[in-house]
Amino acid sequence: DAGVIQSPRHEVTEMGQEVTLRCKPISGHDYLFWYRQTMMRGLELLIYFNNNVPIDDSGMPEDRFSAKMPNASFSTLKIQPSEPRDSAVYFCASSPGGVRNTEAFFGQGTRLTVV
Amino acid sequence: GENVEQHPSTLSVQEGDSAVIKCTYSDSASNYFPWYKQELGKGPQLIIDIRSNVGEKKDQRIAVTLNKTAKHFSLHITETQPEDSAVYFCAASRGYSTLTFGKGTMLLVSP
Numbered sequence: 001d002a003g004v005i006q007s008p009r010h011e012v013t014e015m016g017q018e019v020t021l022r023c024k025p026i027s028g029h030d031y032l033f034w035y036r037q038t039m040m041r042g043l044e045l046l047i048y049f050n051n052n053v054p055i056d057d058s059g060m061p062e063d064r065f066s067a068k069m070p071n072a073s074f075s076t077l078k079i080q081p082s083e084p085r086d087s088a089v090y091f092c093a094s095s096p097g098g099v100r101n102t103e104a105f106f107g108q109g110t111r112l113t114v115v
Numbered sequence: 116g117e118n119v120e121q122h123p124s125t126l127s128v129q130e131g132d133s134a135v136i137k138c139t140y141s142d143s144a145s146n147y148f149p150w151y152k153q154e155l156g157k158g159p160q161l162i163i164d165i166r167s168n169v170g171e172k173k174d175q176r177i178a179v180t181l182n183k184t185a186k187h188f189s190l191h192i193t194e195t196q197p198e199d200s201a202v203y204f205c206a207a208s209r210g211y212s213t214l215t216f217g218k219g220t221m222l223l224v225s226p
Binding site: 042 | 158
């Protein structure tokens, strides 16, 4: 398996524009997570899905952020409109699930810069 | 919810020395404690983990210890090498729940 695949790797956009980040989890994994990483706040969980259903989105900072998982092999994180403070590295991770299978496999991340 | 504190934030050692990173957690129900290594430009990758029914686990040059009474766990790296230089994250979870990460430790191993 190629691992968790994220695209794009880098995104530079102007304030106010819509940004869509994409993720393909590892096949067979039941859980998908979106994290945001900044120097100040470290790794923050934004939202996670179990079997394509959003379970906890309490980490989503504002209504400008939304995430979808239309099927088991694809998820998106959308920011609309984007703001400079959204600049960060966004990671997608997937996990097999189950009590004894909690290892999270991370993608390479998308570095977002909002100018 | 769970809160994980990690220290130090940066750690510089000479090649061959040992490095120790410590974490504390707040939720006594947490039972799974992984450590992740993040190299520059990459996502975090699991290097070792420990569950609450075990006090210590070792894998070659790395080891993790857990003290459930004190609610702290530590990562030990012996005979450090330059390729060990990276950011290390500890995390805690209740098993089914999501991982709560510490803020990370930047380890620099000088030749």
